[in-house]
Amino acid sequence: MDVAYTIAITLVTLGVLVFVHEYGHFWVARRCGVKVLRFSIGFGKPLYTWHDRHGTEFCLALVPLGGYVKMLDEREGEVAAFEQEQAFNRKPVQQRIAVVAAGPIANFLLAIVAYWFLFMAGESGYSPVIGSVKAGSVADIAGLEAGQEIVAVDGEETPTWQALSFRLLDRIGDSGPIHFSVKYPDSRMLYESEGTLQRWLSEDDAPDLLGGLGITPYALALPPVISEVVADSPAARSGLLPGDLILSADGRPMAEWMEWVAYVRERPGQVIEIDVQRGDSALELQIVPEGAADADGAIIGRVGIAVAIPALPADMLREFERGPVESLGAAVVRTGDLVGFTLESIKKMIQGLISPKNLSGPITIAKVASASAKSGLESYIGFLALLSVSLGVLNLLPIPVLDGGHLLYYIVEMLAGRPVPEKVQIVGYQLGLFLILGVMALALYNDFARL
Numbered sequence: 001m002d003v004a005y006t007i008a009i010t011l012v013t014l015g016v017l018v019f020v021h022e023y024g025h026f027w028v029a030r031r032c033g034v035k036v037l038r039f040s041i042g043f044g045k046p047l048y049t050w051h052d053r054h055g056t057e058f059c060l061a062l063v064p065l066g067g068y069v070k071m072l073d074e075r076e077g078e079v080a081a082f083e084q085e086q087a088f089n090r091k092p093v094q095q096r097i098a099v100v101a102a103g104p105i106a107n108f109l110l111a112i113v114a115y116w117f118l119f120m121a122g123e124s125g126y127s128p129v130i131g132s133v134k135a136g137s138v139a140d141i142a143g144l145e146a147g148q149e150i151v152a153v154d155g156e157e158t159p160t161w162q163a164l165s166f167r168l169l170d171r172i173g174d175s176g177p178i179h180f181s182v183k184y185p186d187s188r189m190l191y192e193s194e195g196t197l198q199r200w201l202s203e204d205d206a207p208d209l210l211g212g213l214g215i216t217p218y219a220l221a222l223p224p225v226i227s228e229v230v231a232d233s234p235a236a237r238s239g240l241l242p243g244d245l246i247l248s249a250d251g252r253p254m255a256e257w258m259e260w261v262a263y264v265r266e267r268p269g270q271v272i273e274i275d276v277q278r279g280d281s282a283l284e285l286q287i288v289p290e291g292a293a294d295a296d297g298a299i300i301g302r303v304g305i306a307v308a309i310p311a312l313p314a315d316m317l318r319e320f321e322r323g324p325v326e327s328l329g330a331a332v333v334r335t336g337d338l339v340g341f342t343l344e345s346i347k348k349m350i351q352g353l354i355s356p357k358n359l360s361g362p363i364t365i366a367k368v369a370s371a372s373a374k375s376g377l378e379s380y381i382g383f384l385a386l387l388s389v390s391l392g393v394l395n396l397l398p399i400p401v402l403d404g405g406h407l408l409y410y411i412v413e414m415l416a417g418r419p420v421p422e423k424v425q426i427v428g429y430q431l432g433l434f435l436i437l438g439v440m441a442l443a444l445y446n447d448f449a450r451l
Contacts, residue, residue, distance in 0.1 A: 006370040010362070011064055013369045013384060015041060017107065017391055018067040024106025025069045025099055030054075032095040035072040035086035042067060065362065071099075093414045100406045107392030108335055114385035115331035118378055123320040125160030126312055129185075129218040137214020142180055142195030144215070151190060152181035159318045161217065168209040170341060173202040173353025205357030205446075218316075222257040225308040233304025238287040240276065240305060247275040247282075257307045264289050268301035335389060342393040361443030364450065400425070400432030 018041055026039055036054070040046075042061030049059045061067075071088040072079060079087050088096065128150045133139045144150075150158055154171075158164040171178060180193045201207040210217065224246040229235050246254050249272050254260045264272070268291035276283045289301030322330060348354040365387070372383040396404040405428065409420045 002370075006366050009369045009373045010366040013365070013387065014064055016384065017110075017388055018042075018064075020106050020110045020388070021103045021391060021395070022067045022069050024102035024104075024109075027106075028102035029069065029071055029088070029099045032091055032099060033086060034088050034091060034095075034099065035083060036069060037072060038068075038070040040067050040070070093410050097407060097410045097414070100403050100410065101396075103403055104392035104395045107388045107395075108339070110388045111335045111338070111385040111392075112328075112331045114381050114388070115334045116327050118381060118385075119320075119322050119327035119330045120324065121378065122322075125162050125318055127316045127318055128158055128161045128164045129316060130215055131218035132216040134214035134216075138178070138195040138197065138200075138212070139180075139214040142178075142193045144180060144182060144193060147218075148182040148184060148191075150180055150182055152179075154179050155181075159320075165209055166337075166341075168213070170344065171197060171200055172207055172209075172345075173348040173351075174200055199353065202353050203355055205355050207358075220310045220312060221255075222307060222310070224254050224257045224260040226305045227308035228306040230304035233302075234287055234290050235303045235305045238274075238285050238303075239283075240285065240287070240303075241278065243278065245277040247277055249274050264303055265300040268292075268299055270301075335385075338386065338389040339393055342390055346393075346397075356442060357446055357449075359439070359443045359446050361440065361447040363444070363447035399435060400428035401436055402432065405429075405432055 022039060022041070026036055029036055036056045038057045038059060040059040040061050042059075042064045043066055044062040046059045046061050049057055051057050072083060072086050073088045074084070075089055084090055088099070091099075130139075130144060130146050130148050130150065132146050133144055150164055152158055153164065153167040156167050158167055174197050176197060178195050178197050180195070181190050182193065183190050195213075201209075201212045204212075226235075226240060226242050226244045226246070228242055229240055246260055248254055249260065249263050251273070252263070254263070268289050270288065272287050272289070274285050274287055276285055287303055289303050291299045292302045294300050345354060345358075349356060349358070368383060369380075369387075373380045395402050396407070398404045398408040400406075400409075409425060409428075413419045
């Protein structure tokens with residue numbers, strides 16, 4: 001069931017992104033008087049086709065990893081004399097540039113619309129208050145302390161943990177100073193401090209941003225209070241109920257939830273004597289954890305209960321309400337920030353400042369798409385916007401085969417007053433195809449390595 005759900009969400013996600021991208025090409029081509037022969041979502045054998053009144057064939061194809069818009073073009077076959085004015089290659093170079101650029105631009109517009117929707121719905125998050133600082137870490141050397149709130153990084157405000165993470169992403173692979181603005185609870189006075197980065201997290205294939213600074217977020221104590229009991233589980237059979245507080249196990253006090261979890265994991269199949277507080281009453285129960293395999297194949301104990309998560313203090317919650325115009329402006333800024341971040345990440349990867357293991361392929365996209373969809377509509381829309389920006393930026397890279405490669409040729413043609421020689425274009429396409437296939441192979445390898 002989970003596999004089917006993941007496949008379905010992935011197909012929907014890729015379908016939306018590809019449709020928007022190709023529709024951008026299609027819409028501008030029609031406005032420029034270019035005859036569109038085929039609009040295809042997917043490659044390979046057509047599964048379903050239909051035609052519009054202009055004669056364009058719309059197609060859903062077997063392999064859903066992309067799409068294309070096929071336009072009338074004399075370079076791809078003979079064109080009747082009465083249709084030559086509708087051929088793409090006969091159009092002025094400015095119109096050809098517009099048609100090619102329209103795909104990535106459509107992806108950016110999709111991201112803006114998605115973020116506009118999210119900002120109109122309202123944003124919220126918790127303030128980045130430090131729980132603890134690791135001795136000798138970047139944060140420790142900078143003088144950060146437990147209980148402080150990180151107000152800004154390098155002059156950019158960080159009102160929530162999400163905002164802080166986004167600012168830290170910009171610094172992966174960097175060397176040099178990093179500036180923090182912090183304040184203490186119930187105080188408006190800001191304190192400035194500075195740490196030093198040295199190729200920060202450049203070798204990590206799964207960078208831990210906060211751990212890389214030596215920071216643990218503030219969290220409330222998590223006592224072992226039960227919020228849910230799974231039916232027909234060891235916990236249900238032992239008589240545990242939601243609301244019960246586990247006081248001790250085999251006489252050992254259980255002050256924290258993770259203490260209880262660790263104790264149970266080490267005792268599959270063993271009887272555990274537990275003391276439980278239920279309201280004003282104290283109970284003595286027995287429970288036998290059932291054995292289950294963890295991710296590494298080791299057998300661990302499980303009893304089938306969930307913990308009650310306490311809410312953080314209300315004064316740590318940051319909520320942002322924006323009107324339509326302000327939301328649109330914020331959406332444009334967020335999309336622009338993501339474009340800049342994507343380009344900077346590509347640059348750092350080329351320079352060796354970010355591990356190529358961070359490249360992800362369709363398997364990772366499928367997993368994240370499924371997880372974000374399960375987290376709710378807002379989470380999924382945010383992921384769709386992020387992926388749309390990435391697709392738009394990657395397609396604008398000046399690599400033959402991609403839209404950016406075509407744009408490069410057309411810009412050279414516009415400046416030189418004549419097309420790039422056919423032989424040069426062919427060699428460029430071959431090199432571009434080799435590069436793209438190599439990157440795709442590396443991304444797939446990384447996907448399987450993560451599995």
